[in-house]
Amino acid sequence: MERVKTIALNVAVAAIISLLLLWGATLYRQHVQYEKGEQGMRAGNYPAAVAGYESAIHMYTPGSPLVESSAQKLWGLGQAMEGGGDVKGALIAYRTLRSSFYAIAWIYSPGTEWIAKCDAKIAALVPKQQGP
Incomplete structure (x- = not known):
């Protein structure tokens, strides 16, 4: 029985360490992607900025302020x-923001207020869009 407890404890510790390492790596990548968005903004390269902020949201880590900041940056770009x-560029920014939050939904769905705001903007802009 003692051996089973030891094995269970070792498995639990390994699982916790693995989750912490995964969380840390994801948080690091989130910071890297956010900085790429910031670099794109500074350079006036809006497609790069959109891609960086989108990727930062995709690297969702609970409690990270970069998710909200990335959402605000995408909204501002739109x-x-x-x-x-x-209009085309605005639609890209709003659709990117919306789809980023849809992409990270799982047990919990963060960003529902952003999705609703983007849906309203997209619905208003689509009729104004000229061409494909």
Whole structure:
């Protein structure tokens, strides 16, 4: 019986360590992707900024402020493009934001308020879109 307890304890410790390492690696990659979004913004490369922020959201880690910050940056990009008359670019930003939160939904679905906001913006912009 003592041997079973030892094995169970070892398995539990290994599982906890594995989860912590996975969480840490994901958090690190999230920071890297967020910084790529920031670099894209600084360079005026909006496709790179959108891709970086999108990837940062995909690297969802509970409690990380970068998810919310990335969402705000994508929303801001969409608003800026919309304000500048770039309906296609705005739709890309809003759709990217929405799909990022759909992609990370599992047991818990974060970002439902962002999805609702994006749905409203997309519904308003699609009729204004010219061409495919």
